[in-house]
Amino acid sequence: MRVLAAMSGGVDSSVAAARAVAAGHDVVGVHLALSRDPQAVRESARGCCSLEDSADARRVCDKLGIPFYVWDFSDRFHEEVIEDFIDSYARGETPNPCLRCNEKIKFAALLERALALGFDAVATGHYATVDEDGYLRRSPDEKKDQSYVLGVLSSKELQHCLFPVGDTPKPQIREEAAQYGFSTASKPDSYDICFIPDGNTQAFLGRTIGLRPGMIVDQQGQELRQHDGAFQYTIGQRKGLDIKTPADDGKPRYVTDIDARTGTVTVGPREALAVSRIKADRLKFLHPKMVGDIDCQVQVRAHGSVAACRAHIHRSEDWMELELQEPLSGVARGQAAVLYLPMPDGLGDVVLGSGTICETTK
The missing domain is CATH 3.40.50.620 (HUPs)
Structure with missing residues (x-):
């Protein structure tokens, strides 16, 4: 070959x-x-x-x-x-x-x-495997498993891949x-974005997007301070908010929502990060079982844990909705939702496919 x-x-x-x-x-x-x-x-x-x-x-x-x-x-x-x-x-x-x-x-x-x-x-x-039936699976080395970042492949592409x-x-x-x-x-592993070699993502975005001032507000809409650009923040972020006024309950604040159109960054308590439903589009299919309504697991970050869910796949309309059995925190739009089917054979969970998160319900 x-x-x-x-x-x-x-x-x-x-x-x-x-x-x-x-x-x-x-x-x-x-x-x-x-x-x-x-x-x-x-x-x-x-x-x-x-x-x-x-x-x-x-x-x-x-x-x-x-x-x-x-x-x-x-x-x-x-x-x-x-x-x-x-x-x-x-x-x-x-x-x-x-x-x-x-x-x-x-x-x-x-x-x-x-x-x-x-x-x-x-x-x-890449650390992932393809089984004898041609399906993508997790690597046995859980710490290095990269099946999540391969979940965006198509089944046709996977037919021509060797790991x-x-x-x-x-x-x-x-x-x-x-x-x-x-x-x-x-040789050390690479661990940062290759086109931002110094690791300073905010500085890179500041140069490319430019200053777009907006407001950081609390859950009630009260203005807390001005910022230079919503791109500086991500859902679930706690550090670097630089808010001088403490919360009424004295607890830490987290970024709970970002509205880039208005430049509004909303912050709130940790419990406000809980998400119970996820909608994703730009679907990729790697397994025939990714159809209709299925019980499976979802992973929403490259090194995150999985969560049990009920997935409702709307293939012809190119979107899916995931009902989580337990809420997830810090789920951001733009991340991938990769679906897995646990397997009892010990050879690694099967990757069903993926979508790009476009909406969450708290």
């Missing part, structure tokens, strides 16, 4: 490529150049897809004896990930750019080109990389 190995320059994709070679596939490595700045470098080991990462990926491919290429996807990345990120915050949402990058770039765009060039599959270093490291704990992956002699064996 002809396999295109997506090489981020990290340890996971390095071992994924090595395992694809060991499996007897005809493997070619490719690194995606996503920055419009050709001199972009990794800052404090926070981001990914930098010049250093490209060099690391090349060295791995040289050791494996496979071809290596760099593909420039920077224009598409800027349009479909960075601009989407900015627009989403400007609407008062809290997007996940890594999830959108998986959806639009690392699988849709990359897979489209790979198939056009005659490759059969794309291999990545060679998805069934292995991370420490073992590092040991395997060291055995191969890869320089990436001890």
Whole structure:
């Protein structure tokens, strides 16, 4: 099988490529150049897809004896990930750019080109598995499981995906990389937004969106102070509110709602964050059981826990409503709601599909 190995320059994709070679596939490595700045470098080991990462990926491919290429996807990345990120915050949402990058770039765009060039599959270093029936499942390494950010794929795309490291704990992956002699064996994981390498999201949004003054108000609409832009806040936020007047009950305040149109940021007690219903659109389907009314579990953050729910799927209208058995806190518009079906076989929960949260009921 002809396999295109997506090489981020990290340890996971390095071992994924090595395992694809060991499996007897005809493997070619490719690194995606996503920055419009050709001199972009990794800052404090926070981001990914930098010049250093490209060099690391090349060295791995040289050791494996496979071809290596760099593909420039920077224009598409800027349009479909960075601009989407900015627009989403400007609407008062809290997007996940890594999830959108998986959806639009690392699988849709990359897979489209790979198939056009005659490759059969794309291999990545994501921690998830595909079972013998072709369904996406959680990784056995719960701490590293990335099935949530893969929940935006389509079933057609999944047919051409390989996740060679998805069934292995991370420490073992590092040991395997060291055995191969890869320089990436001890390389730190990237953990921030790649196009904001210093990690200062508010400063980035301030430069791109600009100042949009508005008011922070309490649950009764009383004005507490002015702010410079609603994009500085997210649902569930507690720190950085800088409100001088304490609440009547003396308890901490949290951001409970954001109205980007008026610039109003509402704050209130922790209990005001409780959400009992979630509406999501832009649905993606990965399993035939994601239809009609189903009992399942939902995850609304990349590293969040799951909650039991009753999902009402309106496929033809492209939306779903989730009735939560127990309220969830800090659910923000723009995040993904990924549905899971628990499985008794111990091989990881099955991913049913996903939607983008557009409305919540408290």
